[in-house]
Amino acid sequence: MPTTHFRILDLLKAVACNLIVLHHLAYYGPMTDYLRPLMPDVVGWFSQHARIAVHAFLTMGGFLAARSLAGMAVDEPLRAVWRRFVKLVPPYMAAICIAVAASALAARWMTHDSISAPPTLAQFAAHALLLQSILGYESLSAGAWYVAIDFQLFALLTLLLWLAGRGRHSWWLAPVLVGGCCAASLLVFNLDPAWDAWAPYFFGSYGLGALAWWAADRQRGPLAAVVLSGAILLLGGLALELEFRSRIAVALGTALLLVLACRGLVRLPGQNARLAAYLGRISYAVFLLHFPVSLVVNAAFTRFAPAQPEAQAAGVLLAWLASLAAGAAFHRWVEVPLSALADSARGKRPAQGVRTT
Known part of the structure; x- marks a missing residue:
């Protein structure tokens, strides 16, 4: 599939990422606490609702993971999972180290709940192994839980595709297995917050994304696209009928939009x-x-x-722009070199075109 059909992914990632930045600025404060009396509805919306953009990321993650795994025979699932771990963890741990330093600096200037205590060795090791939520350690950064869940979800999808590949009809068995796990997540696990440190809680969104890849893949005929799109609608519709969850509505909308855009049926402005x-x-x-x-x-x-709204509003704007600038620098000087190093270590040429992170 030509990379031009994936440009919608960049737009969706850009929008979702900025919503998450603004959500954390509004949720944690304290700068936005001074803005709340002036614009309570805006600050309240970003604080309470913008976080559901994470489920757009989860859906796109499932889409890109299915695409990536479709290009290989998943006959060695442990090796595929290890490759994912090596790709995710080095930049993530570099960011965790920056977060620890940022907390130490921030603690000199203010006292606030968002500042983490200096980590213990066990806490740091739990983050490096992506086990901090499972083991009950306080997160050292607001985005740490997502990386751990993304790794779990990729491992689960890899396992399902490996099981499907052992059958004689893997071309349809893979969507059936993924759809079944997606249904279990949407109709059972996602209704119980006790599961929110584990992949089954989030696999509904991730699985809808994987199904969207198979529906969008132009190597499959239009009948397959219609059937798979119908499965996405059915799963999402049943979940929302059982209990409306805005996060699932976002995942469903994202999955369907990816199918339509990658099939060339819609184009979003920009x-x-x-x-x-x-x-x-x-x-x-x-x-x-x-x-x-x-x-x-x-x-x-x-x-x-x-402590005036105008000055603190300037701080919010500065934090937003500085986050984008820091991300750009981190991408160029840390993420890309570490990714290239990981690729060279396993004898693989650096990926071109659309990123699969």
């Missing part, structure tokens, strides 16, 4: 813009870096700026 492509490319880096950057800016404006 999806071909260079800015959207660039912001989409650096979205993972911005996601990793925005919290420590915002934390330091919040602390600086708490300590040195007047």
Whole structure:
């Protein structure tokens, strides 16, 4: 499939990433606490609702993971999972180290719940193994849980595709297995917050994305696209009928939009813009870096700026722009070199075109 059909992914990642940055600025404060009396509805919306953009990321993650795994025979699932771990963890741990330093700096200027205590060795090791939520350790950065869940979801999808590949009819068995696990997630696990440290809670969104890839793949005929799109609608519709969840509505809408756009049936304004492509490319880096950057800016404006809405509004804008700038620098000087190093270590040429992170 030509990469031009994937440009919508960059636009969606750019929008979702910025919503997450603004959500954390509104949710954690304290700069936005001064803005709330002036614009309570805006701050309240970003604080309470913008976080559901994470489920657009989860859906796109499932889409890209299915696409990536479709290009290989998943006959060695442990090796595929290890490759994913090596790709995710080095930039993630670099961002965690930055977050620890940011918390130490911010603690000099303010006292706030968003500042993490210096990590213990066990806490740091749990983050490196992506087990912090499972083991009950406090997260060292706001985005750390997502990386751990993404890894679990990729491992689960890899396992399902490996099981499907052992059958004689893997071309249809894979969507059936993924659809079944997707249904279990949407109709059972996602209704119970006790599961929110585990992949089954989030696999509904991720699985809808994987099904969207198979529906969007132009190597499959139009009948397959219709059947798979119908399965997406059925699963999402049943989940929303059982209990309406805005996060599932976002995942369903994202999955259907990906199918329509990649099949060339719709085009969103700005999806071909260079800015959207660039912001989409650096979205993972911005996601990793925005919290420590915002934390330091919040602390600086708490300590040195007047406690007036106008001054604190300037701080919010600065934190937003600084998060994008830090993400761009991190992408260029940390994420890309570490990814290239991981690729060369396993004898693989650096990927071209659409990123699969």
